[in-house]
Amino acid sequence: MRVGVDRDRCCGAGNCVVTAPEVFDQDDEDGLVLLRRTEPPADAVDRVRLAVELCPAGAISVAPRPEPGHSSTPVPEASATP
Ligand code: SF4
Numbered sequence: 001m002r003v004g005v006d007r008d009r010c011c012g013a014g015n016c017v018v019t020a021p022e023v024f025d026q027d028d029e030d031g032l033v034l035l036r037r038t039e040p041p042a043d044a045v046d047r048v049r050l051a052v053e054l055c056p057a058g059a060i061s062v063a064p065r066p067e068p069g070h071s072s073t074p075v076p077e078a079s080a081t082p
Contacts, residue, residue, distance in 0.1 A: 001039065001040060001062055001065055002039060002062065002065050003038055003039070003060065003061070003062055004060070004061045004062070004063070005024070005033045005059055006059045007032045009057045010032045010033045010057055011056065011057045011059075012026065012030070012032050013055070013057070014026055015054040015056070016054070016055055017033075019047050019054060020050075020051050022041065022044055023036055023044055023047075024036065
């Protein structure tokens, strides 16, 4: 799984940080989401999916991780900085 966040859509509700703190963080200055890692550990995958459902802004996206040697459309990297 690859995770992406859209800080332009984020409203700083913080649900994602509570749900999967090893993947999401909040900026101390503007309160918007920061992505700690794009590939969550296996034990966080279900919570990341829950975070997608709980995000009121629709700011979190997930995509399958490409298989090694398998060509696919790249997932845009989430930016942790504005
Ligand atoms: S749950 Fe959504 S709106 Fe709230 S901080 Fe996370 S990404 Fe932003």
